[in-house]
Amino acid sequence: MKSPSQAVKPPANGGLAAPKRSEGGLPRVFSILFGLFFGLALVKFPNPSMAEVWKSNQFIGNFITWPTNGYEWIFSSWPNVIGYGLLAALAMLGIFSARWKIKSPRWLLAMPLVWLGWQFISGTHTLDAQLTGATLKHFTACVVCFYLGAFALSRIQDLTGFCIGLLAGFAWLLADGLSQHFGGLEETRKQFWLYVYPTRSEMPPEWLKRMSSNRIFSTLFYPNTLAGALLLCLPALLMFIWRLERQFTIGARTLLVALIGLPALACLFWSGSKGGWLLLLLLGLIALLRLKFDRKWKIALIVVILVCGLAGFAVRFSGYFKKGATSVSARFDYWRAAVQTTAANPLFGTGPGTFAIPYRQIKKPEAEMARLTHNDYLEQASDSGLPGFVAYALAIGGVLIWSGRRAIRDGGQFFAVWLGVLAWALQNFVEFGLYIPALSWLAFALLGWLVGSPGNQFDKTKPAA
Numbered sequence: 001m002k003s004p005s006q007a008v009k010p011p012a013n014g015g016l017a018a019p020k021r022s023e024g025g026l027p028r029v030f031s032i033l034f035g036l037f038f039g040l041a042l043v044k045f046p047n048p049s050m051a052e053v054w055k056s057n058q059f060i061g062n063f064i065t066w067p068t069n070g071y072e073w074i075f076s077s078w079p080n081v082i083g084y085g086l087l088a089a090l091a092m093l094g095i096f097s098a099r100w101k102i103k104s105p106r107w108l109l110a111m112p113l114v115w116l117g118w119q120f121i122s123g124t125h126t127l128d129a130q131l132t133g134a135t136l137k138h139f140t141a142c143v144v145c146f147y148l149g150a151f152a153l154s155r156i157q158d159l160t161g162f163c164i165g166l167l168a169g170f171a172w173l174l175a176d177g178l179s180q181h182f183g184g185l186e187e188t189r190k191q192f193w194l195y196v197y198p199t200r201s202e203m204p205p206e207w208l209k210r211m212s213s214n215r216i217f218s219t220l221f222y223p224n225t226l227a228g229a230l231l232l233c234l235p236a237l238l239m240f241i242w243r244l245e246r247q248f249t250i251g252a253r254t255l256l257v258a259l260i261g262l263p264a265l266a267c268l269f270w271s272g273s274k275g276g277w278l279l280l281l282l283l284g285l286i287a288l289l290r291l292k293f294d295r296k297w298k299i300a301l302i303v304v305i306l307v308c309g310l311a312g313f314a315v316r317f318s319g320y321f322k323k324g325a326t327s328v329s330a331r332f333d334y335w336r337a338a339v340q341t342t343a344a345n346p347l348f349g350t351g352p353g354t355f356a357i358p359y360r361q362i363k364k365p366e367a368e369m370a371r372l373t374h375n376d377y378l379e380q381a382s383d384s385g386l387p388g389f390v391a392y393a394l395a396i397g398g399v400l401i402w403s404g405r406r407a408i409r410d411g412g413q414f415f416a417v418w419l420g421v422l423a424w425a426l427q428n429f430v431e432f433g434l435y436i437p438a439l440s441w442l443a444f445a446l447l448g449w450l451v452g453s454p455g456n457q458f459d460k461t462k463p464a465a
Helices: 025-044 049-053 070-075 080-097 106-123 129-151 160-199 205-211 223-242 250-271 274-290 295-316 318-322 326-344 356-362 376-410 412-427 437-452
Strands: none
Touching: 025 080, 025 160, 025 437, 049 080, 049 129, 080 129, 080 437, 106 129, 106 376, 106 437, 129 437, 160 205, 160 223, 160 250, 223 250, 223 274, 223 412, 223 437, 250 274, 274 295, 274 412, 326 356, 326 376, 376 412, 376 437, 412 437
16 A cells, blocks of 8 residues: 555646657657647738739738838738748648647538638639639638648647747737827827828728727638727737646636736727627627536526626627617628629639629618628628638638537536637638638637647546556
């Protein structure tokens, strides 16, 4: 019999069994570089995939022009082509880091490739080869991220290295958002109206709207995109920080969570995103439902959160609804046009990235022009026909539904990643997150990780021997 000093001690991580470390050094290096890539993407690749051929936007350095000096390399966004090059280099490393045997359903692994294949088929019937070409490059990058997540990143059960790189970019995002709220946005607006606007004959409506508003957007395309990035990244990053039990005391971890979580919530509030507010409320309720405590107290807490959250929403956006909720009515016009375009082109659509072309012809006279549908699922139907819509819905929804049971059961890191990707997928019913590299590349990589990640031993408690 073992003496007390020889008895097996419980794990130092609060009863959670340590993962079996089968991965080697190369997968760890890959996970760190992969995380750094997505942290960089949050700061440097915020522009829609088609921006490189939006001719009316070529005058804005924040869109597609290459940085010309050190200041612009640091503080301006970069052309998406740089991201494609970096991703190609990572893909080469990922091939040598990959674990090719995955137990998840084969159709889940195949569906992103099916979706991408149909995009190329639809592209042969496009109304604009340049728009479609730019979009197909971006979609290919999304699918590459998915398979790197499924086969290479999934070798790392503990995403510490990945999250460190992502957290660096996320912190930059928060700092830029706070700077905008506390004076930076006003200064940018002054420079825009004094030195940019008077020299241009054509100005995209989204830029005029962005420069006329007090809503912050940080390093991203516009305020709702910022909200999407916050919702996608925050659950996983907060869980990562909270689980640094060996490095920090509970007090230090609480402080670190507050230093990231509170500025993120403030930036979400200052972004003025109505959908972001409601999605945050939904994520909180899902997380609460998973906690195990007395049912009566849980129901009472859910009611309180719902009442307070919806009341706060009503107060915060009362002025918006008094003005007639113009963005909601505009979206309904985009969606009507997408349905009409799909009905006219049900098999191949009008070509990936070309929604603006038929919309210009069928939009209501009083409606402002839009380049994207503000609903990625309807845009898939409009741009690539019903097969494109079905393939995309199965690729995204299939992973979330299949991994949802495990996420609820295992909790921890897997649940946090699933929760963030769920928020991204839901927001895309009213936004265009699929077409923003900073969001979609990361979301596809995490979808792949959800599919490829083996049994989540790190999140399960095992009895002591």
